[in-house]
Amino acid sequence: MSQPKGYVDPEYLRAMRNLLNHIKQRSYGLMQIQPGHKVLDLGCGPGTDTIPLAPMVGVNGQVIGADYDEAMIAAAVLSAEQADVNTWVMHQCVDARSLPFETDYFDSCRSERLFQHLLNPAPALSEMTRVTKPGGWVVVADTDWGSLSTDSDEIDIERRLARFLAESSLHNGYSGRKLYRLFKQQNLTDISFEVFPVATPCYSLARQATQAERIEQQALKAGVVTAKELQRWQASLEQADSEGVYFGSVNLMMFAGRKN
Numbered sequence: 513m514s515q516p517k518g519y520v521d522p523e524y525l526r527a528m529r530n531l532l533n534h535i536k537q538r539s540y541g542l543m544q545i546q547p548g549h550k551v552l553d554l555g556c557g558p559g560t561d562t563i564p565l566a567p568m569v570g571v572n573g574q575v576i577g578a579d580y581d582e583a584m585i586a587a588a589v590l591s592a593e594q595a596d597v598n599t600w601v602m603h604q605c606v607d608a609r610s611l612p613f614e615t616d617y618f619d620s621c622r623s624e625r626l627f628q629h630l631l632n633p634a635p636a637l638s639e640m641t642r643v644t645k646p647g648g649w650v651v652v653a654d655t656d657w658g659s660l661s662t663d664s665d666e667i668d669i670e671r672r673l674a675r676f677l678a679e680s681s682l683h684n685g686y687s688g689r690k691l692y693r694l695f696k697q698q699n700l701t702d703i704s705f706e707v708f709p710v711a712t713p714c715y716s717l718a719r720q721a722t723q724a725e726r727i728e729q730q731a732l733k734a735g736v737v738t739a740k741e742l743q744r745w746q747a748s749l750e751q752a753d754s755e756g757v758y759f760g761s762v763n764l765m766m767f768a769g770r771k772n
């Protein structure tokens with residue numbers, strides 16, 4: 513079966529956890545979690561965040577991880593069992609656009625790097641807002657792939673590939689910059705935002721994080737770059753790597769808002 517646009521597997525998400533840990537921790541802080549709280553992680557993947565959230569709410573609380581991918585949910589359920597938190601950390605297969613939870617059920621909700629996969633993210637934020645209690649926090653973090661930048665003399669190829677990644681390999685690759693508008697449209701209050709640069713001098717990590725192999729092949733197939741250009745591009749990066757001067761970065765944006 514073919515994978516949906518921008519699909520990433522549980523292994524990829526576990527590898528990214530270390531790179532993004534400070535951002536994840538900040539999102540937990542913005543949720544203002546207390547023991548006994550009920551919290552939602554929408555687009556939870558393999559439980560990357562639901563397991564760390566477990567001790568924050570404690571056994572009298574509830575963490576629900578929701579994702580539409582059955583393989584992600586199976587991995588998350590296993591992680592919760594292995595961490596021995598499965599009596600209060602549950603995972604469910606759901607579509608972000610229509611949540612099977614009661615209105616005003618959760619004390620806070622978070623979502624990280626889900627909206628970039630949604631053609632229209634407004635219904636997902638509307639659902640997150642609906643299921644949050646009045647006064648509770650809604651926290652969303654997502655990438656602005658338009659900010660992807662790699663130091664290279666091949667600027668034209670670099671821009672074309674970055675633009676292809678943002679516009680063609682994902683449904684909503686500029687997601688991060690659109691969050692403010694979305695939060696305002698949902699009438700969330702006390703809106704705050706932070707921008708997190710994710711930068712690395714490690715070429716192999718950057719290639720993994722940006723799914724470079726897949727994107728380059730798709731771009732080649734789409735005629736965005738020629739085989740010769742792709743060769744030149746890869747050679748330039750490999751040279752930078754061998755000289756110890758590779759550098760790449762991208763920005764993540766995090767918004768928090770309170771339900772009225």
Ligand SMILES: C[S@@+](CC[C@H](N)C(=O)[O-])C[C@H]1O[C@@H](n2cnc3c(N)ncnc32)[C@H](O)[C@@H]1O
Binds near residue numbers: 581
């Ligand atoms: C980039 S991953 C992020 C996972 C997790 N939040 C993390 O930080 O590790 C995006 C996740 O969103 C899920 N997803 C994509 N579209 C969805 C939808 N319409 N409803 C629910 N989940 C969805 C994918 O299955 C995937 O697990």
